[in-house]
Amino acid sequence: MAAAYGAMKPAKLGLEEPQEQQHRIRITLSSKNVKNLEKVCADLIRGAKDKRLTVKGPVRMPTKVLRITTRKSPCGEGTNTWDTFELRIHKRVIDLVSSSEVVKQITSITIEPGVEVEVTIAEP
Amino acid sequence: MGQKINPLGFRLGTTQRHHSFWFAQPKNYSVGLQEDEKIRNCIKNYVQKNKRISSGFEGIARIGIKKRIDLIQVIIHIGFPNLLIEGQTRGIEELQMNVQKEFHSVNRRLNIAITRVEKPYGQPNILAEYIALQLKNRVSFRKAMKKAIELAEQTDTKGIQVQIAGRIDGKEIARVEWIREGRVPLQTICAKIDHCSYTIRTIYGVLGIKIWIFVDEE
Numbered sequence: 001m002a003a004a005y006g007a008m009k010p011a012k013l014g015l016e017e018p019q020e021q022q023h024r025i026r027i028t029l030s031s032k033n034v035k036n037l038e039k040v041c042a043d044l045i046r047g048a049k050d051k052r053l054t055v056k057g058p059v060r061m062p063t064k065v066l067r068i069t070t071r072k073s074p075c076g077e078g079t080n081t082w083d084t085f086e087l088r089i090h091k092r093v094i095d096l097v098s099s100s101e102v103v104k105q106i107t108s109i110t111i112e113p114g115v116e117v118e119v120t121i122a123e124p
Numbered sequence: 125m126g127q128k129i130n131p132l133g134f135r136l137g138t139t140q141r142h143h144s145f146w147f148a149q150p151k152n153y154s155v156g157l158q159e160d161e162k163i164r165n166c167i168k169n170y171v172q173k174n175k176r177i178s179s180g181f182e183g184i185a186r187i188g189i190k191k192r193i194d195l196i197q198v199i200i201h202i203g204f205p206n207l208l209i210e211g212q213t214r215g216i217e218e219l220q221m222n223v224q225k226e227f228h229s230v231n232r233r234l235n236i237a238i239t240r241v242e243k244p245y246g247q248p249n250i251l252a253e254y255i256a257l258q259l260k261n262r263v264s265f266r267k268a269m270k271k272a273i274e275l276a277e278q279t280d281t282k283g284i285q286v287q288i289a290g291r292i293d294g295k296e297i298a299r300v301e302w303i304r305e306g307r308v309p310l311q312t313i314c315a316k317i318d319h320c321s322y323t324i325r326t327i328y329g330v331l332g333i334k335i336w337i338f339v340d341e342e
Contacts, residue, residue, distance in 0.1 A: 031147050066150065089150075113190035113197070116147045 024122040025103050027094045031115040034090055040117070041092050043110040048096055051106070056095035064089040131310055131317045131336065139316045139342065146191035159227070160189055163198060166223045185247040191232075198223075198236045203244025243279035248320035248335040251276060255286070255333055256324045265292050269303050276337065283308040283338035290331035298329075308338045316340040 027044065031037040041058045048055045066087040071080065096103065100121065107117055132140050148156040164187050171184060183203035190197045220236050227234070244250045251272050258268035269286045276284045283306030291298050309315050316339040324331045 030149070111192050113192050114145050114147050116149070117193070 022097055022099055025096045025098060025100070026120050026122060027096065027103075027107070028118045028120070029092045029094070029115055030118075031090055032088065033114060036112050036114050037090055037092060040110050040112050040115045041094065044094055044106060047106040047109060048094075048098070051098070051102055053096050053098045053102070059093040059095075061091035061093060064091070128310065131319045135313055135317070138313055143186060144189045146189070156191070159196075162226050163187070163189060163196075163223055166226055167198070167200060167219065170219055170222055183244055183250045183253065185241045185244070185249050194232055196232050196234050198234070200236065200238050201241050201247075202238055203241050203247060203250045245275040246279040246281055246337065246339070248318050248337050249322070251286075251337075252320050252322035252333045252335050255288075256322060259288075259324055259326065259331065265301065266303075269301070272335075273303060273305050277305065281337050281339060282306050282341070283336075285336040287334045288331060289334075291326070291328040292331070294326070294328040306338065308336050309341075310336070312341070314342045316342070 029037055029040055029044075031040075045055055045058065066089065067084055068086075069082055069084045072083050073081065103119060107119060111117070136142070144160050146156060167187060168184065184200060185203055186201040188199040188201070190199075216236055216238060220234055223236070224234050241247055241250075245254075254275070255268050255272050258271070259265060265288055269288065272286060273284055283304070285302060285304040285308045287300060287302035289298070289300040292301060308317065310317065318337045318339055320333075320335050322333045322335075324333065
């Protein structure tokens with residue numbers, strides 16, 4: 001029964017939808033600086049909306065602050081002053097529902113230096 | 125010296141940009157850093173090896189590196205680009221080959237561009253190399269400093285400060301000498317201050333040159 005049911009579904013889907021399967025695709029953007037990141041985000045969302053895909057808007061993950069705290073002094077003498085250096089990592093997540101080819105098109109257009117783009121396909 | 129913070133690092137958020145502009149996850153960050161270091165050393169060694177004797181010194185003001193997924197873009201800001209362009213762009217290609225040999229990475233293309241800096245004597249790196257040359261030729265240090273300041277003044281800077289530290293004139297007792305022209309407000313964050321620290325190796329030891337140039341105030 002399950003097999004029959006399973007066998008029926010792809011046939012139906014094949015008739016209704018185009019050949020490529022729609023996947024849920026998650027694009028993760030990370031960067032050190034916010035301006036470029038927001039620009040790439042906006043470009044991606046605009047590109048996706050132009051192709052009429054369902055887009056779950058940019059979800060802003062909490063910024064990770066990596067801190068390194070060191071003594072300022074090269075020797076041990078003096079009042080104990082400390083330097084804290086930080087690196088802020090901003091992360092945005094965009095969810096789309098589309099076929100993988102369209103996604104490749106969209107992501108190939110907008111690549112800016114300093115922004116890392118990761119695309120994962122969630123198997124339904 | 126203990127008290128003064130590097131003016132470039134102090135202003136990173138506001139008036140100063142990073143020279144290397146890329147992102148990597150913390151796991152792969154060290155690999156990226158080492159690549160950067162290799163590129164910079166390669167370029168400096170190449171320019172130093174191939175400089176013509178007549179022109180004298182290299183004049184690299186800045187090396188900017190931008191990395192994308194498939195492309196590494198290197199922009200060399202150079203003051204006297206004759207050295208690399210005279211060879212009919214053979215120089216740039218040779219550089220590119222050299223740097224790519226260091227790399228062993230097939231994934232990323234390398235792109236080297238050369239920009240000419242207008243007013244090369246307004247860049248502290250180039251000024252420092254000029255002073256270094258003079259000192260190597262046994263010119264009196266005060267003359268060298270004054271000449272450097274003169275050159276910088278010709279290029280509209282609002283202030284410049286030059287400091288030389290170490291065994292000046294080969295004397296046994298090391299000291300620090302500095303000259304300042306105009307105003308150099310190190311505490312003002314919105315003041316654009318360019319800084320360079322350069323070492324020279326002489327037969328007496330190492331001399332350190334530091335140059336602060338006050339360019340603009342926003």
